[in-house]
Amino acid sequence: MEIRWLEAFIAVAEELHFGxxxxxxxMAKSPLSQVIRKLEHSVGTELFNRNTRSVELTSAGHAFLPHARMVLEDLELARQSVKVPEGVVYGHLSLGFTGVLNQRTLPRFTRAVRDTYPEIELSLVGRVMTQEAIAQLDAGTLDLAFVGLPIDSTRIETQLLLRERFGMVVPTGHPLVDQRHVELSMFSEDHFITPPIGGGSALYDDTIRACTNAGFYPIISQQITDPYMSMMLVATGVGVAYLPEGVRPVVPPGTAFVPLEGEPVYMNHGLAWSKIRGSTAREAFLGLVDEVLAEGL
Incomplete structure (x- = not known):
């Protein structure tokens, strides 16, 4: 098995298109196909299902992908090892996050990595919802991800970082803005802006569950992946959004954050990573978690 075979496999697995x-x-398409055939012969099974219209990974291909990435990452680490002084932690980490929902956690952790391990290269991947993050952690395209807890996967490790109570982001002219006691049930006639249904968002699940528990199913007017864009739509009067209190300092002009009375409901912010062997850089990042939490988020 040659390194270039693994590079070719990863490229096809990520593009899902030989061209x-x-x-x-x-390189040309025909030699690439030959390289993939050689790799499949080497491992003894097909890694792709392909026809004239589509290319997709087989179950064996899905299983092989994170290990192929790990081999190339180890090779890159070996190259770096001859350039970095002994005892210095180095490497590359890809970290997935949602966006404004992580405005309390993301800056603290990225700052901690930069200050403690300056030789670690940190790539930030935005707009990654919880279920997508789990899939990318499984595939090895992400090393770590901020997610909403709990998650349903036996292949992923998680740690709770922060709990934030939910409230409502509403237009400043909304009739409930100046009310002293506001409950979620009072928004039963409002139009809600939520993440996409079926998009794997923990926030969407939290919204539907909370509204149902409050005695109504929300009227959904818009579905937006980015929570900050949801708040921008709130400012235009399109609807209201059920969001955790951590967004309160960054709500856009024309909106207000309204705390909710009644039984408190929380968003559980967590950090997730694959149970598959990780790099020294990932272990160093995880070693900073308790330190960052002790300083407060």
Whole structure:
């Protein structure tokens, strides 16, 4: 098995298109197909299902992908090892996050990594919802991700970082803005702006569950992946949004955060990573978690 075979496999697995993968690798499509055939012969099974219209990973391909990435990452670490002084932690980490929902956690952790391990290269991947994050952690395209807890996966480790009580983001002209006691049930006639249904968002699930428990099913007017864009739509009067209190300092002009009375409901912010062996850089990041939490978020 050759390194270039693994590079070709990863390119096709990420592009799911032989032509695009060939362009990315700066080679012709036919030689690329031959390389993939050699790799499949080497491992003894097909890694892709392909026809004239589509390419997709087989179950064996899905299983092979994170290990292929790990081999190339180890090779890159080996190259870096000859350039970095002994005892210095180095490497590359990809960290997934949602957006404004992580405005309390993301800056603290990225600052801690930069200050403690300056040789670790940290790539931030935005707008990654919980279920997508789990899939990317499984595939090895993410090393770590901020997620909403709990999650349903036996292949992923998690740690609770922060709990935030939910409230409502409403237009400043909303009749409940100046009310002293506001409950979620009082928004039963409002139009809600939520993450996309079926998009794997923990926030969407929290919204539906909370409204149902309050005695109504929300009228959904818009579905937006980015929570900050949801708040921008609130400002235009499109609807209201059920969001955790951590967004309160960053709500856009024309909106207000309204705390909710009654039984408190919380968003549980967590950090997630794969149970598959991780890099020294990932272990160093995880070693900072308790330190950051002790300082407060």
């Amino acid at each position: 695009n993968a060939a362009i990315r690798l700066r």
